Amino acid sequence: MKKLINHVDTLLDESLHGFAKAHADIIQFNSQPHFVTRLQTTKPSKVAIISGGGSGHEPLHTGFVGFGMLDAACPGQVFTSPTPDQMLAAAQAVENGAGVLFIVKNYAGDVMSFEIAAEMLDCANATVVVSDDVSLAKNHSTGRRGVAGTLIMEKMLGAAAENGADLTFCKALGDRINAATASMGVALTSCTVPALGKPTFHLDDNQIEMGVGIHGEHGRETVSLMPANDIVERLLSTIIDDLQLKSGQQILLHVNGFGATPLMELYLVYELASQYLQKRGINIVRSLVGNYTTSLDMAGCSVTLTILDNELIRLWDAPVHTASLRWGC
Amino acid sequence: MKKLINHVDTLLDESLHGFAKAHADIIQFNSQPHFVTRLQTTKPSKVAIISGGGSGHEPLHTGFVGFGMLDAACPGQVFTSPTPDQMLAAAQAVENGAGVLFIVKNYAGDVMSFEIAAEMLDCANATVVVSDDVSLAKNHSTGRRGVAGTLIMEKMLGAAAENGADLTFCKALGDRINAATASMGVALTSCTVPALGKPTFHLDDNQIEMGVGIHGEHGRETVSLMPANDIVERLLSTIIDDLQLKSGQQILLHVNGFGATPLMELYLVYELASQYLQKRGINIVRSLVGNYTTSLDMAGCSVTLTILDNELIRLWDAPVHTASLRWGC
Amino acid sequence: MSFTPSLLPKLIETVTETIIKNAGEITALDQAIGDGDHVTNLQRGLTALMAQRSEISQLDWPAAWQKIGMTVMTSVGGASGSLYGTLFVAMSKSAAGKDLNVQSVAEAFAQAVEAVKHRGKSDVGEKTMLDVLVPVAKHLQDAAAVSLPLSALLEQTKQVAITGMESTRDMLATKGRASFLGERTRGHIDAGAMSSQLVICALVDVLLANLTAPAQ
Amino acid sequence: MSFTPSLLPKLIETVTETIIKNAGEITALDQAIGDGDHVTNLQRGLTALMAQRSEISQLDWPAAWQKIGMTVMTSVGGASGSLYGTLFVAMSKSAAGKDLNVQSVAEAFAQAVEAVKHRGKSDVGEKTMLDVLVPVAKHLQDAAAVSLPLSALLEQTKQVAITGMESTRDMLATKGRASFLGERTRGHIDAGAMSSQLVICALVDVLLANLTAPAQ
Ligand SMILES: Nc1ncnc2c1ncn2[C@@H]1O[C@H](COP(=O)(O)OP(=O)(O)O)[C@@H](O)[C@H]1O
Ligand SMILES: Nc1ncnc2c1ncn2[C@@H]1O[C@H](COP(=O)(O)OP(=O)(O)O)[C@@H](O)[C@H]1O
Ligand SMILES: [Mg+2]
Ligand SMILES: [Mg+2]
Ligand SMILES: [Mg+2]
Ligand SMILES: [Mg+2]
Structure with missing residues (x-):
């Protein structure tokens, strides 16, 4: 194996620290437990949008934290679901009165970790599960996997939340985007x-x-x-x-x-x-x-x-300012 | 070899057509000879900034055509310098009274092709050669290669030209950026x-x-x-x-x-x-x-x-809107 | 004699050893029909437990299980982290405040396995760790009900775990990552089934050794 | 007899054949100390010339050279495209309006090679095509000066080209892509030297065949 690393055990931490420094104008990194949030506090009226998952899919999800997209992202080890304490701590850090929406790729590990975090969280919350991979049958025993459609979900829900949509609206919108x-x-x-x-x-x-x-x-x-x-x-x-x-x-x-x-x-x-x-x-x-x-x-x-319909087009076009997706501002 | 292609002979064309369609809001593609320009006509007072080189370095250069960066880019075959007719045609398409600045990576083929184009071009023009690769000695027989510093050159010169800097200024600035x-x-x-x-x-x-x-x-x-x-x-x-x-x-x-x-x-x-x-x-x-x-x-x-000095920081921070580099607008 | 949490350091060490010893094989299984990280995940958890083993051994069993469950939950990651974490936390919850004996521990374990089923939305026959955990839970309850001598109960537990693990080989995976591969999963033992079999056998071996050894 | 542009189709076909036949070897050289595209580049040019070969054969020599030069310049790409293109355009310029004979063609070729030097900012001894072109130009002028019979002149040209190509093997590259590799370039023949040697020998062979063949 040839990789630009010092040691497999320090890879993730060194990389996240680098990410945090390279984008210190947009995000900050919490290392115990691991999560990335925006620099700015979530507006009181805004649903906090949080995602996360195993690392190794970069820029997903950390690269999409910022204005118009995610409020926080929880990176797990490489290809390994993050642990519930990460999502819990991230939610507690960014939630500001309008509740939390979790965006979860449909993998057993991710779903369970977010579920445990949601059970422990004492604020309004909802979860949208992304399951866009049609290489699996619609009635697959676990539901389909969440793959690249996640970015679209994060972009559009991020824009909706930025525009002041409430938690119920965001959850319904997310399910609609997933179906589309x-x-x-x-x-x-x-x-x-x-x-x-x-x-x-x-x-x-x-x-x-x-x-x-x-x-x-x-x-x-x-x-x-x-x-x-x-x-x-x-x-x-x-x-x-x-x-x-x-x-x-x-x-x-x-x-x-x-x-x-x-x-x-x-x-x-x-x-x-x-x-x-x-x-x-x-x-x-x-x-x-x-x-x-x-x-x-x-x-x-x-x-x-x-x-797409006009609403989704507007949400896609809305300004976004993250490390890896940016337009309109 | 495993690549997502139909045939090596059609690879470049199919790819450039896809690029053009995916970014039809920013650029347009001319296929005979190959060059990419912005959608908008160059302002009369603005120096036209043109670069180009072999393909296979994407997003360089085509991905950097747009507001605040390049006016045109000339893609050669994979790893092969473009031919002089491309730069000539591109210059004729975008030049609008303030002259043309060519940004050329220092490779024999690229330098000669741009040189021939410049000799054939009947408007004011200047060339900045990028030679940032310090793995070669400063006094290397051909001068050093131009590598990733080219992006920085294109961004900063693009911003300067957008701000109304004239050809002489742009040329001097380019040489200064190269030295830095x-x-x-x-x-x-x-x-x-x-x-x-x-x-x-x-x-x-x-x-x-x-x-x-x-x-x-x-x-x-x-x-x-x-x-x-x-x-x-x-x-x-x-x-x-x-x-x-x-x-x-x-x-x-x-x-x-x-x-x-x-x-x-x-x-x-x-x-x-x-x-x-x-x-x-x-x-x-x-x-x-x-x-x-x-x-x-x-x-x-x-x-x-x-x-960096304050001038270069300002040029770096200036708004840019291209397929692969975008901020501030 | 009865087992006390003072056994925990030895239990954790033995489990760690057995996972390390079988790391290659488990990884190969998770690479064949999963994503190959199962051992790395478990090792993160075991490293965390090793660091806490003497501290944990000061607690009573329900508190120790709770602590182990939370440690696993916050260090392992992946599907197995939530599931093994849930197992220990649920054991703790079910055992808390009860007199611990073979019956009540078997009962607590059975309830913990139910919690794992619930968390994983899965059951026996889906080619997961549950194909080991469910039969083991049933065996413990059955054996406790007929008051099987502890040494026989433990010896048989290993056999049940191994049989459960082997049963996954020809199953079609319908839960977890392996399910994505459909028919391609047949012929491979499930990685989580192997790790739970190994963990159970390692725990049992420590208990057996302690059973026959002169009381400490 | 004297050569007319009616020979051009045959010349272009023969050059194309020889490049195709030696494609593997040239590519290996450009991969060893360059970027491996030299043959692909040349083939693009040759394909364009093949398409125009009968049209070009209607022109006079200077016009044909001009057309060939522009075609090469706009189709080949890379360093060799500008250089070979420059060679033909400069030949055309230098020969235009002159009586074409061995002397004047040798002179035009020598001036064209000077133009290549100028364009490439390079000279003999830098491990490039110039290590073939420069000695060949000198040989043609020398031979013309002493009025060497055409057949001998042509035969010797091939030898000069081959010697020139061979001379690049132990040189240190100081121009073009190969220069980036420093000492690593020693031991490899330069790809452009090989292609120019092959082109020259192919051209000479056609001319020789035509010389001895009954006049058409
Ligand atoms: N829904 C589920 N129910 C029960 N066990 C499961 C489930 N999903 C996965 N598993 C178990 O977890 C194991 C995989 O664990 P691990 O490799 O650590 O996590 P991941 O699958 O997230 O990479 C599987 O081999 C299987 O035994
Ligand atoms: N400055 C130069 N002067 C003379 N010949 C050169 C020069 N640079 C390159 N060449 C010749 O061009 C050849 C390479 O051509 P090619 O592979 O088609 O272009 P590139 O080097 O741009 O990939 C070299 O082998 C060498 O003979
Ligand atoms: Mg995993
Ligand atoms: Mg090349
Ligand atoms: Mg796994
Ligand atoms: Mg080459």
Whole structure:
């Protein structure tokens, strides 16, 4: 394993300290337990939006703490759900009268940790579970995984809360965004979890993994390497079926890299996806391309679609000022 | 080779078309010859700032076209200097009376192509050559390479031009920024140029390459894998020596990933660098961390320092609105 | 003789040893159908417990279980952290204020396993640690009901744990990360089932050794 | 006999063939001490020239060289694109309006090589294509001065080109990308030296074949 680290045990802390220093104008870092909050206190009338999850997906979630998005993020160890004390402490630090909304990616560990924190928390709170990965069946035994759609959820809920939406509204909006969002991913390689020192799984030079999540784990099936057009078709046809997308509908198209995919390839996927959607009369009205929800050094990408209406477009366009997503201010 | 592509011959075009569509609110793409310009016409009083170079370094340069930064960028084939007709056409498209400033990374191919374009161009023009790579001796036979400092040059000159600085001023400012900027890089792996289909060079699992440029080529020497602290010390001591940095000086610290390096590692490098600088009394007053000047899917990073004064700080802070760098608007 | 919390340091040490000894195998299982971090997670928890082991050994059992549960909950992370944490906290809650004997401890453990089911929204047969915990809880209650001698009860516990672990091999995972892999999960033992089997057997071995050893 | 631009299609085809045949070797050289794109660059240029070959063959030599130069300049990219492009454009400029014979062509070529030096800010001995071009230019001028028979002149040209290419092997690169590698460049032939040697030898072979063949 080759990584820019001193030691696996200090990696996360050193990295979080660096993150905190590099963005000291936006966030602050609490190290016992680990959480990141905005510099500014939450306005009394504003719902506090908190997310978190295993590390290794950067910039998700810490990179999205700031005006117009998250109030706090709780980073776990690499690919490991954070512990309930983190969310509890973060909530206590940022909640200011309007309650807390937790945004949780649907993984057993994350869901349980946030649940325990919510049970211990003595203020109004609600939880939105993100489950956008359509590589799993809709009726999957645990529900579907939460993947790159999480960013969209965090952006839109962050904007709604900033605009003064109350907790009940935010919770309902979150569930609506989740229902309107679908993602699917493909991996060209696995990734190397620092504590393990070797790739989680092996793919031959002519193999790719279809329907992967964001933890460098095997996906639904190993298939032969195919042209990007065919990959895009497989991802998008599954997504379109799932969302029952029809000609004339408006969508946000998010092409997300898993960490080791050059932007050149992501834009190429965007191009092929936009051709595919255009042929079906589906209108891309907002776009985001880049490495946002990553799996350490995994190569590959996911495609996410969110069906937009005017309200969601306004929320997407609203100003945001975080380490890794910024516009309008 | 596993890449998200249809065919090596169509990769660049498909990718540029995707880039153009994803950012149709900021830029437009001209395909014959290849160049990208802002949507808005250059103001008559504003120097047109144009850069370009081989592709494979995305977001550099196309991702930096927009308000406050470049007026146009000319992408060559992967790792191949663009041809003079591209710069000529781009200059003719955006120049609007105040002349053209070319920002050129110091590679024989790039320098010659821009030179030929400049000779053919019949409007006032000047060229700033970026040569920030201190892994090469100051008196290197070709001059030093231009690497990640290019982003800083483009940002600051873009801001100056936006503020109405004239061509002579911009040229002098550019040379001053170049003298105040130093970079050095380390690679953990090479990268795979699509047309070749295999990594440009091989490193064993315990080897890294010190003093690399941004084309996946060998660096100054192959050394044993070492802790990040030692890597940072080697990069920074060389840079500090070169800039003759002294306690009390103010700098911009830019940690740049080569494309396949997780943000987690880049922030770790930032942390170690900031500790190293702090011990020497050097003040980091601005920061940038991320994959900005990449080498396709190469793992590793570079560290860039620019000595700042109030003027340069103002230029850095000025609003910018491009696909990959945006703040203040 | 009866077991006192003075045994805790030895229990924690033995569990730590057995996890370290089997780290490679557990990791391979979690890499095959999970994300490979199960051992690292457990080790964070065990390191925290090792640091507190003499302190914990001063408490009574319910207080010790509570402390262990909270330590696990705040240090392990992942699915297993919440689940093992819940197990100990629930044991503590159910045992608090009761006379501790084989019956009441078996009862407390059974209630704790119910709490784990509830937390995990899962049950036996889903290829998780519950395929070890549930049969072990049932065995303890059955054995306590017929007043099986303690040494036999303990010996059989190990066998039940191992059988439970083995039962996960051919199951289809329907909970946790492994569920995402569908049919691909068959043929692999579940990592959490292996770790709980190892923990249970390690605990039992310490108790057995203490049972036959001259009273301290 | 004298060579007319009607030879151009054959010349372009032969150069294309030789570059394709040696693609692996040239690429390996540019990967060893450059960035590996030299063949891809040349092939883009050759593809463009192939598409225009019959059109170009209708021009006179200076116009053809100009057209070839501009095509190379706008299609090849990289350092070699500007340099090879400059070579042909400068040949055209220097030959324009002159009577073309061995002397004047040798002179035009020598001036074109000077233009390449100027463009590249480089000279012989820096481990580049100039280590082939400069000796070849000198040989052509010398041979023309002593009115060496054309066949001998051409045969010797190949030898000079090959010697020039070989001379780069032990040089330290001080220009172009290879210069960044310092001492690491020794022991490798320069990719551009190899491509220019191959181009020159391919051109010469066509001319030689044409010299001995019955006049068309
Ligand atoms: N919902 C659940 N119910 C019961 N046990 C579960 C559940 N989810 C996961 N597990 C157990 O947890 C183990 C994985 O633990 P660990 O690797 O530490 O966490 P994670 O799966 O979050 O990476 C699985 O092998 C399984 O035994
Ligand atoms: N300054 C220079 N002067 C002369 N020849 C040069 C110079 N720079 C590069 N070359 C030649 O160009 C060749 C490389 O061409 P190519 O690989 O196409 O471009 P690049 O180096 O830009 O990738 C080198 O092998 C060398 O022969
Ligand atoms: Mg995990
Ligand atoms: Mg090149
Ligand atoms: Mg796991
Ligand atoms: Mg080259």
